[in-house]
Amino acid sequence: MTTIHWFRKGLRLHDNPALQAAVVENYELRPVFVLDPWFVANSRVGINRWRFLAQTLTDLNTRLQAVGTRLYVIRGKPEDVFARLFKEWDVHKVTWEVDTEPYARSRDEAIEKLAKEHGVKVCCKVGHTLYNTEKIIEANLGKTPLTYQGLQGIVERLGPPPKPLLALTSLPPSCTSQSNSPSGPAYDPPTLAELGVKESDLEPCLYPGGETEALARLDKYMERKSWVCKFEKPKTSPNSLVPSTTVLSPYLKFGCLSPRTMYHRLAEVYRGSNHTKPPVSLMGQLLWREFFYTVGSVTPNFDRMEGNPVCRQIPWVRDEKLMKAWEFGKTGYPFIDALMTQLRKEGWIHHLGRHAVACFLTRGDLWQPWEDGMKVFEELLLDADWSLNAGNWMWLSASAFFHQYFRVYSPISFGKQTDKHGDYIRKYLPQLKKYPDNYIYEPWKAPLSVQKAAGCIIGQDYPRPIVDHDIARKTNLDRMSKAYAAEKNKNPPTSNGSPAKKKKK
Numbered sequence: 158m159t160t161i162h163w164f165r166k167g168l169r170l171h172d173n174p175a176l177q178a179a180v181v182e183n184y185e186l187r188p189v190f191v192l193d194p195w196f197v198a199n200s201r202v203g204i205n206r207w208r209f210l211a212q213t214l215t216d217l218n219t220r221l222q223a224v225g226t227r228l229y230v231i232r233g234k235p236e237d238v239f240a241r242l243f244k245e246w247d248v249h250k251v252t253w254e255v256d257t258e259p260y261a262r263s264r265d266e267a268i269e270k271l272a273k274e275h276g277v278k279v280c281c282k283v284g285h286t287l288y289n290t291e292k293i294i295e296a297n298l299g300k301t302p303l304t305y306q307g308l309q310g311i312v313e314r315l316g317p318p319p320k321p322l323l324a325l326t327s328l329p330p331s332c333t334s335q336s337n338s339p340s341g342p343a344y345d346p347p348t349l350a351e352l353g354v355k356e357s358d359l360e361p362c363l364y365p366g367g368e369t370e371a372l373a374r375l376d377k378y379m380e381r382k383s384w385v386c387k388f389e390k391p392k393t394s395p396n397s398l399v400p401s402t403t404v405l406s407p408y409l410k411f412g413c414l415s416p417r418t419m420y421h422r423l424a425e426v427y428r429g430s431n432h433t434k435p436p437v438s439l440m441g442q443l444l445w446r447e448f449f450y451t452v453g454s455v456t457p458n459f460d461r462m463e464g465n466p467v468c469r470q471i472p473w474v475r476d477e478k479l480m481k482a483w484e485f486g487k488t489g490y491p492f493i494d495a496l497m498t499q500l501r502k503e504g505w506i507h508h509l510g511r512h513a514v515a516c517f518l519t520r521g522d523l524w525q526p527w528e529d530g531m532k533v534f535e536e537l538l539l540d541a542d543w544s545l546n547a548g549n550w551m552w553l554s555a556s557a558f559f560h561q562y563f564r565v566y567s568p569i570s571f572g573k574q575t576d577k578h579g580d581y582i583r584k585y586l587p588q589l590k591k592y593p594d595n596y597i598y599e600p601w602k603a604p605l606s607v608q609k610a611a612g613c614i615i616g617q618d619y620p621r622p623i624v625d626h627d628i629a630r631k632t633n634l635d636r637m638s639k640a641y642a643a644e645k646n647k648n649p650p651t652s653n654g655s656p657a658k659k660k661k662k
């Protein structure tokens with residue numbers, strides 16, 4: 158008989174409660190990852206994230222081989238795959254990590270039903286969040302916390318999250334691959350070609366996928382004790398040439414890194430030292446993650462405006478031309494365009510950079526629906542995460558959680574605060590490289606002679622601003638105030654909709 162551990166997220170051997178639950182009985186362990194060709198062809202996953210996944214699966218396979226088994230990557234739809242495996246592999250039990258996203262929930266319900274029909278036991282364990290999000294809501298008397306402070310109060314009452322489990326370093330001999338176990342290249346991790354990625358389209362890889370890389374990156378940052386203890390998110394820079402935050406997000410997204418491992422490593426670094434506190438501290442960042450996971454796990458239509466009870470209904474006006482200009486870094490605002498270029502090339506931008514481009518697209522300048530921006534992020538981010546992406550887009554568009562819509566980021570002065578010479582812009586928009594400092598954020602203001610000397614004529618080699626920020630800002634503030642007033646008249650304030658104080662992230 159065999160036990161299947163089904164990897165989906167949680168692509169790691171350390172602190173993996175569901176994987177450990179697969180080796181408590183002495184049956185052969187068959188670790189499986191299901192690759193659905195339909196999903197490969199139709200999902201919103203950009204080439205950088207495909208590469209990250211391919212690297213992650215290869216690393217996972219290597220790590221599993223080191224403990225005496227391997228990863229079986231099985232091509233097909235999960236329902237078809239498991240119907241076949243339950244029969245052919247004489248499966249006794251299947252284990253997986255809890256996934257709170259709506260698509261995953263319905264997929265898992267279907268597999269659970271199938272398992273029952275085949276007499277296969279199912280065991281699901283929480284591993285992707287610090288706490289079981291159901292327990293957070295239970296501890297709040299069944300009410301979803303809709304503010305960060307609310308979540309923080311609950312987790313303080315719950316105490317620290319469980320200590321991480323030790324990494325699986327060896328398997329009992331009965332659980333390792335046997336001489337008659339299936340083998341061969343048909344089960345190998347996918348190549349880039351199989352994932353539809355042309356290698357020539359890829360930029361050099363800055364953040365390789367996999368648990369090995371995740372743990373090394375965590376170690377590297379945890380060694381910087383003073384930096385960790387002094388970390389204040391609002392003081393980190395959106396446009397430094399070397400990331401000013403950890404870039405652990407892609408690893409947390411795929412579960413190459415356990416959030417509990419990170420939490421307890423931070424607690425160790427903090428021990429005995431003065432350190433910053435949530436919401437601005439590094440540990441506070443993990444609580445932001447927990448907050449959006451908790452709300453996302455129970456809110457209907459969390460990734461949409463309509464039918465989403467926590468989201469304000471705002472009459473955005475779709476305009477394909479504006480949307481495309483933003484998406485492809487052609488708005489004529491160098492700070493915004495540099496950020497969107499970095500995002501497309503590298504798959505990651507700093508949190509405050511995300512603030513700037515999301516505000517610009519929605520309530521700040523272009524008045525486009527946050528859902529459309531979220532979909533572009535979903536494609537381009539290495540860390541694209543259903544709950545975090547939707548939650549943060551609602552925040553930035555002042556649709557939920559954050560209500561001070563009159564605080565608009567300037568696409569000109571915001572970036573200057575941390576990069577007055579515009580080095581970041583010069584890196585990502587080399588056509589503007591020769592602009593003098595005083596025009597780099599507003600190149601359209603440069604006299605023609607300066608434009609010529611810099612070798613970049615505005616309107617020809619780089620776009621003119623797609624909107625006038627001062628005018629757009631005023632128009633949109635007026636639209637926002639009307640949308641807020643209309644909501645207030647429609648719904649009396651509730652715990653979901655009452656104004657909350659601005660929190661520093």
Ligand SMILES: Cc1cc2nc3c(=O)[nH]c(=O)nc-3n(C[C@H](O)[C@H](O)[C@H](O)COP(=O)(O)OP(=O)(O)OC[C@H]3O[C@@H](n4cnc5c(N)ncnc54)[C@H](O)[C@@H]3O)c2cc1C
Binds near residue numbers: 402443445507534547
């Ligand atoms: C519009 C918008 C969309 C976003 N979409 C995503 C997304 O799809 N996936 C994603 O992981 N993050 C998203 N974020 C949150 C945040 O920008 C990233 O988590 C962070 O920039 C990742 O970089 P880091 O790992 O260096 O963060 P660090 O500052 O080093 O933080 C450590 C970890 O804490 C978590 N975290 C930090 N900030 C937040 C936050 N605001 N909300 C939730 N978790 C947080 C992340 O897991 C992060 O890896 C979004 C933010 C905005 C404004």
